[in-house]
Amino acid sequence: MTAVIPIHAEASACDAPYTVRPEKGQREVFCGLTGIIWLHRKIQDAFFLVVGSRTCAHLIQSAAGVMIFAEPRFGTAIIDERDLAGLADCNDELDKVVDKLLRRRPDIRTLFLVGSCPSEVIKLDLSRAAQRLSRQHNPGVRVLNYSGSGIETTFTQGEDACLNAMVPVLPAAPVTGAPRLLIVGTLADVVEDQMRRLLTDMGITEVDFFPPRNSTMLPSVGPDTRYLLAQPFLADTAQSLDARGAQRLASSFPLGAEGTTLWLKAAAKAFGVAGDVFDAVTRAPRERAEAALLRQKVHLEGKKIFFFPDSQLEIPLARFLSRELGMVLSEIGTPYLHRKLMAEELALLPANTQITEGQHVENQLDRCHAAAPDIVVCGLGLANPLEAQGLTTKWAIELVFTPIQGYEQAADLAELFSRPLRRRMKLAA
Numbered sequence: 001m002t003a004v005i006p007i008h009a010e011a012s013a014c015d016a017p018y019t020v021r022p023e024k025g026q027r028e029v030f031c032g033l034t035g036i037i038w039l040h041r042k043i044q045d046a047f048f049l050v051v052g053s054r055t056c057a058h059l060i061q062s063a064a065g066v067m068i069f070a071e072p073r074f075g076t077a078i079i080d081e082r083d084l085a086g087l088a089d090c091n092d093e094l095d096k097v098v099d100k101l102l103r104r105r106p107d108i109r110t111l112f113l114v115g116s117c118p119s120e121v122i123k124l125d126l127s128r129a130a131q132r133l134s135r136q137h138n139p140g141v142r143v144l145n146y147s148g149s150g151i152e153t154t155f156t157q158g159e160d161a162c163l164n165a166m167v168p169v170l171p172a173a174p175v176t177g178a179p180r181l182l183i184v185g186t187l188a189d190v191v192e193d194q195m196r197r198l199l200t201d202m203g204i205t206e207v208d209f210f211p212p213r214n215s216t217m218l219p220s221v222g223p224d225t226r227y228l229l230a231q232p233f234l235a236d237t238a239q240s241l242d243a244r245g246a247q248r249l250a251s252s253f254p255l256g257a258e259g260t261t262l263w264l265k266a267a268a269k270a271f272g273v274a275g276d277v278f279d280a281v282t283r284a285p286r287e288r289a290e291a292a293l294l295r296q297k298v299h300l301e302g303k304k305i306f307f308f309p310d311s312q313l314e315i316p317l318a319r320f321l322s323r324e325l326g327m328v329l330s331e332i333g334t335p336y337l338h339r340k341l342m343a344e345e346l347a348l349l350p351a352n353t354q355i356t357e358g359q360h361v362e363n364q365l366d367r368c369h370a371a372a373p374d375i376v377v378c379g380l381g382l383a384n385p386l387e388a389q390g391l392t393t394k395w396a397i398e399l400v401f402t403p404i405q406g407y408e409q410a411a412d413l414a415e416l417f418s419r420p421l422r423r424r425m426k427l428a429a
């Protein structure tokens with residue numbers, strides 16, 4: 001049974017209520033191992049060793065295998081069925097696999113042991129294994145661990161767990177009273193370069209990105225750190241950064257022209273950038289993005305969209321699609337609703353938006369069919385059946401693999417939604 005709780009948005013930009021329907025039941029999501037696909041491309045001297053079953057190996061190979069063109073920087077140490085008495089052997093085997101891997105790949109500087117959900121893996125203490133292996137392979141290689149398990153997670157939590165595992169090893173920044181900006185969350189290199197250029201042009205030159213492209217260049221963190229989340233699914237990482245004394249700059253996320261402007265503005269405000277400087281730096285790319293979005297709006301305005309909970313990007317995406325492209329929000333499903341991290345986004349949603357937190361997939365499918373949306377954002381497991389039933393879908397995971405943040409990518413992001421709609425219209429014609 002589900003309850004509907006009306007909540008008034010906390011921020012002042014919107015005094016219209018949105019409703020949150022907490023829902024529990026069967027879920028249709030990928031596990032956190034999926035994060036390895038974009039993390040291994042970002043941190044170029046890291047290796048992700050999944051400690052898991054053959055199922056984990058298949059998932060990672062089929063999801064990421066097609067995308068690699070050099071030697072892969074991920075693999076699976078397969079742990080077969082064994083009882084607790086066999087765990088000593090298991091640790092020995094893991095040590096052997098790691099030794100062999102590091103001998104063969106001297107370019108690896110950080111090795112992540114990624115836990116999974118099979119029961120025989122859960123019995124293994126990967127954090128102790130990581131400490132042991134770190135001591136053995138010090139100083140050349142650092143070994144860290146995190147869980148990518150599919151139990152009670154959604155796939156983007158893999159990145160949160162990975163970054164959270166790195167926070168304790170970030171060097172302590174000396175306290176000087178001069179703030180330094182930290183952008184937190186994996187961004188495609190091209191997006192990172194654009195953001196750095198814009199920030200530099202407005203005079204914010206002390207900027208680090210986390211995760212870094214090179215794991216030996218970890219940003220330092222401390223009370224002078226002001227951080228901006230580039231991704232909305234990093235609640236645990238944010239909490240750990242807070243515990244290190246860093247201060248989060250509250251903001252919307254950099255999706256669309258408006259979202260990017262608000263995100264940059266949060267940094268500009270914290271670093272004392274004058275309004276005219278901010279406008280001068282952002283005007284041209286913002287106007288370019290707005291013009292490109294107008295061309296996409298023709299295809300999207302008035303179209304109804306329904307989100308199944310999957311990537312945790314749903315609320316910022318819904319805000320972007322409704323405010324900048326005129327789409328109608330039927331229901332926004334989100335696996336978790338972090339009200340604090342989402343406050344600025346929630347405040348910008350249109351009146352009477354229906355949010356569902358969690359999932360009862362059968363109930364949600366019923367509501368989706370009843371709503372008859374023009375397009376549905378969902379996981380891969382639901383997309384094919386829904387397409388077969390005549391609905392147009394967009395894979396949520398594609399939104400994490402594709403560079404979508406920032407001004408230059410705003411129209412590309414809109415096109416990810418307009419393309420399937422146009423294809424469906426052509427097929428129907």
Ligand code: SF4
Nearest residue numbers: 031056059116117150
């Ligand atoms: S971690 Fe769990 S859910 Fe993910 S592939 Fe392995 S067995 Fe499947």
